[in-house]
Amino acid sequence: MSDILIKFILSAGTLFIMFNIAGLLTWVERKQSAVMQDRIGANRASILGFKAMGMFHALADVMKMLSKEEFIPEGANSFLFNLAPYLSVTFALVGFAAIPIGGELILNGHSIQLQAANLNIALIFIFAAMSMGVYGVVLAGFSSNNNYAFLGGMRGAAQMIAYEITMGAAIMGVIMVFNTLDLQALDVAQGAYMFGGWLPKWGVFVQPIAFFLFLTAATAETKRTPFDLPEGESEIIGYFVEYSGMKFGMFFLADLVETVLVAALMTTLFFGGWQVPYLHADGFYFPWGAHIAMTNLPVVILGVLSFFVKVAFFIWVLMAVRWTLPRFRYDQLMNLGWKILLPISLINIAVTAIVITLLG
Amino acid sequence: MENTEKRRQELEKYFDAKGPFGLLRVSQMKRAWKQTNRRELNFWENTYLPMLFSGIYLTSKHFFYNVTFHILHLFGLRKDIKGAVTYQYPEMPRPLASRLRTRHRLTKREDGSPRCVACMMCETVCPARCIEITAAEHPDPNIEKYPAEFILDLGKCVYCGFCVEVCPEDAIRMDTGKLEIAEYSRESMIYNKKRLMDE
Ligand code: SF4
Ligand code: SF4
Numbered sequence: 001m002s003d004i005l006i007k008f009i010l011s012a013g014t015l016f017i018m019f020n021i022a023g024l025l026t027w028v029e030r031k032q033s034a035v036m037q038d039r040i041g042a043n044r045a046s047i048l049g050f051k052a053m054g055m056f057h058a059l060a061d062v063m064k065m066l067s068k069e070e071f072i073p074e075g076a077n078s079f080l081f082n083l084a085p086y087l088s089v090t091f092a093l094v095g096f097a098a099i100p101i102g103g104e105l106i107l108n109g110h111s112i113q114l115q116a117a118n119l120n121i122a123l124i125f126i127f128a129a130m131s132m133g134v135y136g137v138v139l140a141g142f143s144s145n146n147n148y149a150f151l152g153g154m155r156g157a158a159q160m161i162a163y164e165i166t167m168g169a170a171i172m173g174v175i176m177v178f179n180t181l182d183l184q185a186l187d188v189a190q191g192a193y194m195f196g197g198w199l200p201k202w203g204v205f206v207q208p209i210a211f212f213l214f215l216t217a218a219t220a221e222t223k224r225t226p227f228d229l230p231e232g233e234s235e236i237i238g239y240f241v242e243y244s245g246m247k248f249g250m251f252f253l254a255d256l257v258e259t260v261l262v263a264a265l266m267t268t269l270f271f272g273g274w275q276v277p278y279l280h281a282d283g284f285y286f287p288w289g290a291h292i293a294m295t296n297l298p299v300v301i302l303g304v305l306s307f308f309v310k311v312a313f314f315i316w317v318l319m320a321v322r323w324t325l326p327r328f329r330y331d332q333l334m335n336l337g338w339k340i341l342l343p344i345s346l347i348n349i350a351v352t353a354i355v356i357t358l359l360g
Numbered sequence: 361m362e363n364t365e366k367r368r369q370e371l372e373k374y375f376d377a378k379g380p381f382g383l384l385r386v387s388q389m390k391r392a393w394k395q396t397n398r399r400e401l402n403f404w405e406n407t408y409l410p411m412l413f414s415g416i417y418l419t420s421k422h423f424f425y426n427v428t429f430h431i432l433h434l435f436g437l438r439k440d441i442k443g444a445v446t447y448q449y450p451e452m453p454r455p456l457a458s459r460l461r462t463r464h465r466l467t468k469r470e471d472g473s474p475r476c477v478a479c480m481m482c483e484t485v486c487p488a489r490c491i492e493i494t495a496a497e498h499p500d501p502n503i504e505k506y507p508a509e510f511i512l513d514l515g516k517c518v519y520c521g522f523c524v525e526v527c528p529e530d531a532i533r534m535d536t537g538k539l540e541i542a543e544y545s546r547e548s549m550i551y552n553k554k555r556l557m558d559e
Contacts, residue, residue, distance in 0.1 A: 035430070036423045038445045324419045325412065340407070 002110075011097060011116040018096050022256040025315065026058045029256075032316070033323045061249070068245035073145055076242065080143035085243065085250035088136025092257040095129040098122035099264050100184045102274050102304040103281075106296045114274075114304065115184050122183040123175070126265065127168060130221060134160040136254065137223070137230055141239035152239035155330070156230035159220060162337035163227075167217035169345035173210040173352045174203045174269050187273035191280070197287040200277050203270035209348050211270045213341055218262040219321060220337070223255060226325040229333060263314035264307075271310050274303035456537055461521045463538040464512055466556045467531055474557060476531035478505040482523035490516035491523060512556060514541055515549035 027042075031054065034041025045056040072078050099122075102114030119125050134156060141153015175181060178189040192201040204211045220227035231238035240251045267273055278284050279302060283294035328336065404410050429443035447454045456462070467475045478495035496508035524534050543549050551559075 032423070034444075035426045036419045038422060038426060040444045040446055040448070320416055320420060320423070321412075324415045336408075 006112055010114065014096050014101060014116045015093065018257065018260055021260050022253060023058055025256040025259060026061065027055050029319060030054065030057065032319050036323050065246045065249040070245045070247065073242045075145035077143040080139045084136045084140035084143065085247045087139065088133060088254035089250050089257065091129045091133040092254045092261060095126045095261045098125045098183060099268055100187055100273055101307050102300050105300045113184055118184065120182045123171065123181045131164055133258065137239050144242040146242050148236040149239050149241045151236050152230045152232065156223065156239055159227065159229060159333065162334060163217040163220040166213055166337060166341040166345050167221060169342065169349060170210045170213035170217060171269060172349050173207045176352050176356060177206050183268055187268060187275060190272040191275050200272060200275065202272040209344065213345050215266065216341060218266065219318060222258040222262055224259065224322045226328050227333065228327055229330060259315060259318055260311065263311045263318060266314050267307060267310040274307040276302050276306045461519050461534040463536045463541055464532055464534050464556060465536050466510060466553065467533055468557060474507060474531060474553065475529050476507050476510065477503060477529055478507045479528060481526045481528065482532060485522045485526045487520060487522065488516045488518045507553060510553040510556060511550060513550045515546050
């Protein structure tokens with residue numbers, strides 16, 4: 001019984017945190033783009049004269065979207081049309097279940113892994129969820145009975161296939177080095193040290209090329225600039241052209257949730273997840289010999305904090321990329337995916353395999 | 361033909377002087393763009409990486425610079441350096457240049473009557489035909505005419521300023537500094553003599 005309760009609390013907490021981060025991202029996106037472009041950004045929405053640096057714009061948006069008319073175009077398949085946004089959001093959210101947000105918490109002698117679903121195939125689960133997310137895009141495009149939406153859906157499908165393969169191939173290197181598909185075990189394995197204990201054995205240090213490949217492919221996966229061809233706001237408006245009200249809002253939310261998911265994945269796979277450098281289960285062991293003893297609780301709290309700091313950093317990077325680069329042309333996108341990223345990722349796998357075999 | 365050949369040679373000179381990694385410098389790129397002579401991208405440009413990093417460097421520089429000053433402003437420090445170049449428009453209008461053409465006004469004589477002598481010059485020159493003057497005889501024989509009504513339809517005006525240039529009496533000017541002339545109906549965009557003199 002208490003196991004189920006703990007699982008429930010963990011999943012509810014993860015969902016709550018991730019939803020709130022995604023909601024906050026609408027504000028972050030507005031403000032960060034504004035500051036990068038020497039502007040101030042949204043700052044007008046106020047409650048009783050209290051503006052909170054424009055944070056209420058997210059609330060105002062939600063209220064606007066909820067009160068708008070839900071329009072289903074003539075000739076659309078209304079079942080699939082209504083299903084698509086839910087698919088997008090759901091599959092973006094389930095991925096979080098398998099991401100460890102902290103280490104092992106010991107409470108009254110119970111050992112609790114801070115991970116909503118303790119899967120030993122967590123990585124495959126997340127990739128399955130992310131691939132299913134494209135069904136939302138494709139169904140939205142195909143069921144709208146609109147040529148522009150159809151184009152957006154097709155572009156989305158083509159782009160997902162091209163970049164999903166690269167993404168899978170990129171993390172193969174990481175899986176081979178750490179020899180596990182379980183993300184919690186992967187994070188624990190990243191607590192080892194190289195070069196006489198100075199450099200943490202994080203994924204980015206053992207697989208730097210895989211990191212850049214994954215960063216690129218995952219950005220493409222979130223369908224944001226420079227890979228926003230399915231949306232293509234300036235020419236085809238995209239797969240959600242016929243959606244209005246909160247259903248459009250759900251596609252928008254799915255984009256942001258995917259951004260958080262990608263940031264969390266990059267943290268988990270390449271930056272040690274909840275690992276803090278030199279922090280072990282019973283305190284800090286610095287490579288110059290110093291030792292600070294700590295009990296379990298502060299260690300776990302530090303770990304969770306470090307996870308969210310890293311996630312925040314990657315969200316910042318993704319946003320900076322999104323507001324810096326212009327969109328790729330379609331042929332450039334396909335060339336990049338099939339002719340550059342995919343061969344590099346395959347070479348990366350081969351080289352990793354050879355090195356691992358030679359090192360024994 | 362000869363000219364094109366000369367340009368090509370000039371261009372090649374630019375391309376020979378390359379920056380680090382064999383990249384074009386920005387000034388060279390601008391020149392190359394102006395002359396609309398495309399060439400194949402080299403290896404580094406094809407990877408997008410150098411341009412990606414230089415782009416991120418530029419935007420992040422702005423980001424951290426502005427964030428630093430926004431945070432300092434929160435503590436009331438260094439208010440002399442701005443964190444953003446924008447004006448918060450309705451509360452903080454932009455300073456107007458003194459020669460900017462803004463809403464018209466009819467200038468007055470010392471006794472408060474309009475300087476206009478209803479010569480119809482402005483009505484004739486106006487390209488948008490938005491001025492309509494009804495002339496009447498002035499009691500003073502030195503002045504001859506005055507406008508009984510002076511209608512200016514701002515909904516049609518293109519703000520060319522010809523009416524001001526052409527006026528022999530300096531009777532119409534565009535120096536009120538008023539830019540917000542939005543109204544709820546077309547009729548209220550039509551200004552008569554009274555509004556042009558008093559508002
Ligand atoms: S500014 Fe130009 S368009 Fe406007 S009233 Fe004068 S002459 Fe006519
Ligand atoms: S040109 Fe000047 S004086 Fe002549 S009608 Fe126009 S405003 Fe009056």
